[in-house]
Amino acid sequence: MANQLSRLDQVFAALADPTRRAIVMRLCAGEASVGELADPFAMALPSFMKHIHVLETSGLVLSEKSGRVRTCRLSPDALLSAEDWFQHQRAIWEARLDRFETYVMKLKKERAAAKRSSKMIKKTTNKTINKTTERKGS
Amino acid sequence: MANQLSRLDQVFAALADPTRRAIVMRLCAGEASVGELADPFAMALPSFMKHIHVLETSGLVLSEKSGRVRTCRLSPDALLSAEDWFQHQRAIWEARLDRFETYVMKLKKERAAAKRSSKMIKKTTNKTINKTTERKGS
DNA sequence: TAATTGGTTAGCCATGGGGCTAACTATAGG
DNA sequence: CCTATAGTTAGCCCCATGGCTAACCAATTA
Incomplete structure (x- = not known):
């Protein structure tokens, strides 16, 4: 509980990775399951899940599990807050x-x-x- | 296109650090020397210079040395390209x-x-x- | 010319990020 | 009930990042 990074730190760090940016771009087009999201990437699932987790803790992505499938969707708030930062600067x-x-x-x-x-x-x-x-x- | 992505990588990575975001914010108000920029931060100069270097290679900041003083200024292009990304999404x-x-x-x-x-x-x-x-x- | 100032280079260290495999849980389908 | 599917957890590796000190230029200035 000591050092909580600011939301912007996490959002920018999340977007600094091309895989994660691709996920965000994909989710802009609509929600998808982890498997669907992972499909285009030549990467082991656990590695991919880390990306999902980073996106989630940054607030960019929300997910919900129903049955054995986890569905992810974009939470535009964090995206907007980063955009706001740019516009402010x-x-x-x-x-x-x-x-x-x-x-x-x-x-x-x-x-x-x-x-x-x-x-x-x-x-x-x-x-x-x-x-x-x-x-x-x- | 792939080229542009890697540039985004660098820009977002650069902005993921609060120190560097502070530098960018400061430079939005006008150019400054390395010493002036470093002043508010409790950090050894070499460490600070690393941040400057990251900002420079990301394309966010330009610098020029005259005499023994290096003056930094913002290069808005990279900032704008990142903002474009958000707007596109x-x-x-x-x-x-x-x-x-x-x-x-x-x-x-x-x-x-x-x-x-x-x-x-x-x-x-x-x-x-x-x-x-x-x-x-x- | 000597000392100070403003950056720079080199090198060390701890942490964290991004990747992997292997093994496990839990649902869905046959 | 058995198997395949969809994630998840645990643990290992390697290298990039962010911090430090110490020593080193190169301009100014006294």
Whole structure:
């Protein structure tokens, strides 16, 4: 009970394996038994079951046993939470790009104005731009 | 295609580690030197450098050394390709849901018709319908 | 030139992941 | 009742991963 990894850790770790990604892709098309899922893979069943187990503990897959057959289905929640992570990062990234772009536009204007009214001071301003991208809040 | 998969392997594996996800999140806010990146982590530098290296070979991060300082920045391509994967899976999933739903609608109609014209045969149909109501919007 | 700073290389260690076989349980079918 | 089917459990192997220290460049800076 000491070190519980975050759900994202488990979801990404689960999806880092091509076999498991293939299983998820297969389950996107509908539920299936372990045997059906395992069929395309040249792998011993116990090995395959480990993958299923990883997917289950990551929350990506749910399964239920009835009789001697275990049926697996996708639980889209974990998938969505990972997708959310990407979208969140992208939002931050794009916001920064926007801020940067407007900043550069402002600089451009200022530079143009300075050029119009003066002689030549642009070298240092240019360097300042690099510094800013490097670090924002610290 | 197989090439792309192995890249996904690396991207997901890279993101499966909380340290590395934190680095990516930090880099979404702008580029930084290795030292700056390492600062928040209670970890020896060589260990930290391994994470940077993993991120670089996964294609998530680019770095450039000038003088004795190595500056890292995010390369959004890999991030986007992973996000695409999710969106693709979700599309398939949702398409299936739609197909399933129309199928159930068809069943409902048929059941209503059967009920109108016959006695009582609802057992299995009923079970199928419950499955649908269980998850609808997602 | 000497010392400091910022990374890098090399090598060690413990753990965990992904694969296997063999043997076992439990249902379904003949 | 007997056998085949579908998973499951146990245990072994190998190598990748994530952490460490120690020693080593190579730029800056005093």
